[in-house]
Amino acid sequence: MRRGEWRPRAEQPPPATDAPAWIGGALPEGWFTGPxxxxxxxxxxxxxxxxxxxxxxxxASDGDRAAAEQGRIAGFRETTRDQRIGIAQQLERRYQRKVAWGVRVGETRELFTTFSAPxxxxxxxxxRQVLDTLVDSGVARSRSEAxxxxxxxxxxHTESWLAELRQAMTQVEELRKQGPTV
Known part of the structure; x- marks a missing residue:
């Protein structure tokens, strides 16, 4: 293809606007203490x-608390594995996205296998020099990791600003839906 020539976009997965409701219905009662x-x-x-x-x-010491939280996480991960895999397979077929699981216990948050997208x-x-400095100093193993x-x-450091931006994007999307159809 030459410069400036039109290229089709990579196919986007289907919208997942109803995914939270679908997931809420699929999760077994009693797994979590809330939504x-x-x-x-x-x-x-x-x-x-x-x-x-x-x-x-x-x-109990902080070490005891951390160990107990890790034990609770390990137990949940092991006892729910087959059901989580089944739910994930259904989600992946329906929404054409990978599914990752995680839990939070007290102050501990742990994600299980997650997807790394290139x-x-x-x-x-x-x-590039910023990345190379991080690699050369040992902070990161590669430019990708840096x-x-x-x-x-x-x-x-910008989570509140990003949250506001995401909320604004949601409002724009809602306004687009209310507008005229072409």
């Missing part, structure tokens, strides 16, 4: 549920 936190993008659906906290003595980007020299680290850091 699951569901995050959807064009590549993956992530389902994170809150588990009840383990009962510990009042004088992302193509073009960086100028100054930007870029993921940078994205995570930006997301961590």
């Amino acid at each position: 699951a936190e569901i995050t959807i993008d064009r590549d993956e659906i992530t389902i994170v549920g809150r588990l009840s906290e383990p009962t510990l003595a009042d004088d 992302v193509m980007t073009r960086l100028r020299q100054a930007e 870029l993921a680290w940078c994205v995570a850091l930006v997301g961590q």
Whole structure:
């Protein structure tokens, strides 16, 4: 293809606007202490549920608490594996996205197998030098890992702004739906 020539876009997966409702209906009663936190993008659906906290003595140390939370997570992961796989397979067929699971217990949040999507980007020299510095210093093993680290850091420090932006995007989408059809 020559420069400026039209190229078809990669096929987008079907909309997943009803996925939270579908997931809420598919999840077995009693798995989580409340509704699951569901995050959807064009590549993956992530389902994170809150588990009840383990009962510990009042004088339990932070180490004991962390160990108990890890034990609760490991138990949930093992006992629900087959059902989670079945639900994930149905979701993947319906919405054409990978599915990841995770849980939250107390202050511990753990994601099980998640999908890493390749992302193509073009960086100028100054930007590549940032990545190379992270690699050369041992913060990251590769440019790819350094870029993921940078994205995570930006997301961590701008989460409230990103949340507002996502909300605004949702409002724009709702206004588009209300507009005239062509």
